[in-house]
Amino acid sequence: MLGKSQVCLHSRRLNWRPHQNCPGTTSEQAGKSSSCAGCPNQKICASGATKAPDPAIAEIGEKLSTVKHKILVLSGKGGVGKSTFSAHLAHTLASDSTKEVALLDVDICGPSIPRIMGLEGEQVHQSGSGWSPVYVDDNLAVMSIGFLLSSPDDAVIWRGPKKNGMIKQFLRDVDWGDLDYLIVDTPPGTSDEHLSIVQYLSSTHVDGAVIITTPQEVSLQDVRKEIRFCQKVKLPIIGVVENMSGFVCPSCKNTSQIFPPTSGGAERMCADLDLPLLGKVPLDPRIARSCDEGKSFINEVPDSPAAKVYQSIVQSIQDYCSNRVTEEQSTS
Amino acid sequence: MEANNDGSMSQVRHVVLVLSGKGGVGKSTITTELALALRHAGKKIGILDVDLCGPSIPRMLSIGRPDVHQCDSGWVPVYTDAAKTLALMSIGFLLEDPDEAVVWRGPKKTAMIGQFVSDVAWGELDVLLVDTPPGTSDEHLAVLENLKKHSRVDGAILVTTPQAVSTGDVRREITFCKKTGIRILGIVENMSGFVCPHCSECSNIFSKGGGEELAKLTGSIFLGAVPLDPLLSTSIEEGKDFIQSFPDSATFSAISSISQTLLESLQTA
Numbered sequence: 001m002l003g004k005s006q007v008c009l010h011s012r013r014l015n016w017r018p019h020q021n022c023p024g025t026t027s028e029q030a031g032k033s034s035s036c037a038g039c040p041n042q043k044i045c046a047s048g049a050t051k052a053p054d055p056a057i058a059e060i061g062e063k064l065s066t067v068k069h070k071i072l073v074l075s076g077k078g079g080v081g082k083s084t085f086s087a088h089l090a091h092t093l094a095s096d097s098t099k100e101v102a103l104l105d106v107d108i109c110g111p112s113i114p115r116i117m118g119l120e121g122e123q124v125h126q127s128g129s130g131w132s133p134v135y136v137d138d139n140l141a142v143m144s145i146g147f148l149l150s151s152p153d154d155a156v157i158w159r160g161p162k163k164n165g166m167i168k169q170f171l172r173d174v175d176w177g178d179l180d181y182l183i184v185d186t187p188p189g190t191s192d193e194h195l196s197i198v199q200y201l202s203s204t205h206v207d208g209a210v211i212i213t214t215p216q217e218v219s220l221q222d223v224r225k226e227i228r229f230c231q232k233v234k235l236p237i238i239g240v241v242e243n244m245s246g247f248v249c250p251s252c253k254n255t256s257q258i259f260p261p262t263s264g265g266a267e268r269m270c271a272d273l274d275l276p277l278l279g280k281v282p283l284d285p286r287i288a289r290s291c292d293e294g295k296s297f298i299n300e301v302p303d304s305p306a307a308k309v310y311q312s313i314v315q316s317i318q319d320y321c322s323n324r325v326t327e328e329q330s331t332s
Numbered sequence: 333m334e335a336n337n338d339g340s341m342s343q344v345r346h347v348v349l350v351l352s353g354k355g356g357v358g359k360s361t362i363t364t365e366l367a368l369a370l371r372h373a374g375k376k377i378g379i380l381d382v383d384l385c386g387p388s389i390p391r392m393l394s395i396g397r398p399d400v401h402q403c404d405s406g407w408v409p410v411y412t413d414a415a416k417t418l419a420l421m422s423i424g425f426l427l428e429d430p431d432e433a434v435v436w437r438g439p440k441k442t443a444m445i446g447q448f449v450s451d452v453a454w455g456e457l458d459v460l461l462v463d464t465p466p467g468t469s470d471e472h473l474a475v476l477e478n479l480k481k482h483s484r485v486d487g488a489i490l491v492t493t494p495q496a497v498s499t500g501d502v503r504r505e506i507t508f509c510k511k512t513g514i515r516i517l518g519i520v521e522n523m524s525g526f527v528c529p530h531c532s533e534c535s536n537i538f539s540k541g542g543g544e545e546l547a548k549l550t551g552s553i554f555l556g557a558v559p560l561d562p563l564l565s566t567s568i569e570e571g572k573d574f575i576q577s578f579p580d581s582a583t584f585s586a587i588s589s590i591s592q593t594l595l596e597s598l599q600t601a
Contacts, residue, residue: 040443041436076433077386078466079356083497109467110353110501152500155507157468160438188355188466189385190433191441217569218360222386225433232435252531258562262569285537292496292539 054199060171061203067102067179069321070201071238072209076226077219078188080212081243081281083112084291085310086185089210090117091296092314094140099180102133104170105144106197107187108163109156114146118294122147130175143174160192167196181321188222190229198233207321208236210278213269214244215261220269227273238320239276241313242266247283248305258283279313281306340406340449341483343456344378346598348517349475349488353505354498355466357491358522360388361568362558362587363463366489368575369591371417375458378409381422382445382475383465384434390424394571400425406453421452438470445471449478459598466501468508476512486598487515489555493523494542506550517597518555519547520590526560527582553597556590559583 023029023036030036031046039045064070073086086103094101105113114120114134122134124147133141145156145166158166176182187193198206209230213223223240230237242265247256261267270277284306290297298307341347350363360383367377381389390396393412400421401408409419423434423444436444454460462479465471479485488509492502502519509516521543526535537560547554558564561583567574578584 039440040447041440044439077356079354079493109469110355110504112497112500115497115500153503153507155468155504155511157473157508157511159442159470159473163438163469190435191385192437192470195435195437214356216565218388218391221391221430222388224431225385228431229433229435232433247526247535247537249528249531249533250535251533252528254528254530256526256529256562258526258537258560258565260562260566260569262566283537285535285539288495288497288538 054168056168056172057200057203060168060200063172064176064182064201064204067176067182067204068325069180070182070184070204070206071317071321072184072186072197072206072235073212074186074194074209074226074230075188075212075219076190076222076224076229077213080214080219082188082212083107083116083185084287085210085212085241085243086183087113087116087291088296088298088310089314089317090140090142090181090183092298092311093181093183093318094137097139100139100178101181102141102143102176102179102183104174104182104184105142105146106167106170106184106193108145108158108166108193110187111144111146111149112291113142113144113185115294116291117142119147120152120294124148127175130173131169133174133176141176143170163192164196167193168200171200190225194229195233198235206235207324208238210238210317211240211275213240213242213266214259215242215257215265216259217263219259220263220266224269224273227275237275238317239278240266240270241278242280244283245280276316278316279309281309281313340451340453341460341479344454344460344483345457346459346486347462347479347483348459348486348594348598349462349464349514350491351464351472351488351505351509352466352491353468353501353503353508354492357493357498358558359466359491360392360463361564362489362491362520362522363461364389364392364568365558365564365574365587366591366594367418367461368573369587370459370595372575373591373595375595376417376456378419378454378457378460379421380448380452380460380462380475381420381424382448382471383463384423384436384441384444384471386465387422387424389420389463390422391571392568393418393420395420395425397425397427397430403453406451407447409452409454416455419454419457421448441470442474445474446478449475449482468505472508473512476514485514487517489517489594490519490552491522492519492543492546493538494521494536495539496542498538499542499546502546503550506552516550516552517594518553519543520555521557523560524557529562553593555593556586558586558590
């Protein structure tokens with residue numbers, strides 16, 4: 001297709017593509033190979049800035065050796081309910097008072113977790129053993145950049161490297177203590193935050209990722225990219241949760257597909273990619289309300305269809321984590 | 333490649349960013365619908381999609397993955413029609429495999445966006461809408477810095493849903509606009525209530541009133557509220573022109589009114 005052709009007598013196909021034959025940002029050939037020509041990152045790679053390993057990785061491995069299970073909550077698509085899910089996963093796991101649970105929010109620009117957990121306005125304290133997370137209950141701790149901001153209008157206008165530094169501090173400097181579960185809520189995308197969390201956790205064992213989506217193809221097309229990202233960085237996928245899966249009108253009880261699964265929804269995607277579908281959570285206005293009020297929807301309305309699905313999903317995740325431990329024990 | 337830097341944006345009359353701070357509120361949907369509404373009003377529109385990790389616009393306009401061509405004045409944007417009334421540039425066009433993730437850190441994203449702004453030969457446009465990912469980070473800084481080099485930025489539309497969890501992030505985006513000198517053209521509240529097609533009962537699935545409250549709190553103009561409409565979601569999914577398909581719907585009126593107000597504020601600025 002030609003654009004406005006005042007001078008476009010000779011147009012040629014743009015041949016550069018984001019991934020073709022990329023030698024890898026940490027390889028010897030980074031920035032120097034012939035396929036690097038035209039890549040926006042060429043100069044940075046050629047300068048050697050991308051190669052050196054970070055000593056913090058080993059420190060974090062040491063620090064988190066007392067965390068039994070680590071679960072990442074990812075999507076690729078924004079607004080599908082990652083933070084909502086992370087919060088409710090944390091609340092449900094912590095409902096067993098014998099378990100120590102923590103929720104780490106690495107969405108640096110849009111930290112929703114403090115509000116959803118009812119912790120707005122809380123501040124982080126520092127002690128000799130590091131930063132103290134904020135406790136919702138005795139066995140449920142939370143950390144978010146939201147606690148480091150002094151006003152709800154404060155914007156965190158940071159480029160990648162600064163966001164990475166913050167994530168490193170969250171993992172290395174927070175005094176998490178002994179934990180049964182560390183849940184990490186992430187922003188949408190496949191960028192600095194995601195690469196950093198995977199890199200910084202690379203000398204620990206991460207149980208896996210829970211992928212959140214909504215039924216429409218507009219979401220699934222981003223979620224497939226996130227799944228590829230997980231495969232690329234060898235992060236196991238525990239399963240997929242389909243949120244906003246239908247709405248039952250409280251008045252007439254008819255169901256509407258507000259976010260229509262035009263390409264078969266998460267069910268079809270999971271079948272195509274051979275991934276477990278952990279559950280389909282229906283839309284319920286009380287979920288948004290609970291989040292806004294900082295309450296646990298599962299505690300507020302435990303008998304609702306959505307709460308029941310959440311509970312069953314959490315059970316599947318717990319089973320997955322215990323099975324992993326059993327497998328490890330039997331192979332060692 | 334060498335491009336005439338002054339040429340790429342010199343015939344673009346107005347540049348409007350579509351921002352949020354919060355993900356999934358409908359930035360790409362609102363960008364697409366505003367573009368279609370403005371086109372119906374006889375304007376020549378361009379969309380620059382700088383969401384590199386999750387480029388949604390090509391699908392919403394049913395464009396697929398055509399080749400991108402280069403000519404002497406730069407990269408040629410992809411047109412939705414032979415009359416060239418709606419032009420688009422997105423990283424979606426540069427991906428061989430649509431499921432391939434663009435796993436880039438900030439500096440690479442910044443460089444790509446720099447190219448999108450300086451190397452695309454937009455030609456003559458009434459309005460260039462810039463769709464952004466959620467957040468206040470590399471993409472936002474990159475697009476702003478590069479746009480300011482080539483053109484002025486008329487302002488930004490901020491999209492939110494009614495809930496506090498959403499307006500909480502949008503407040504931070506408003507701070508971003510103030511700090512970077514972007515004029516706030518107004519706030520759009522999306523997913524503003526759902527009218528059951530069976531019984532007409534309205535359910536506030538994502539709470540109520542947050543958009544207007546936010547506008548009041550921050551001294552911004554409230555441009556309007558767009559309801560949750562499965563017909564709109566389906567049009568977007570299928571890449572159909574909602575404006576043409578459902579001209580009698582409440583959703584169409586809301587979008588139309590927002591686009592009119594937007595045009596008026598661009599023309600009087």
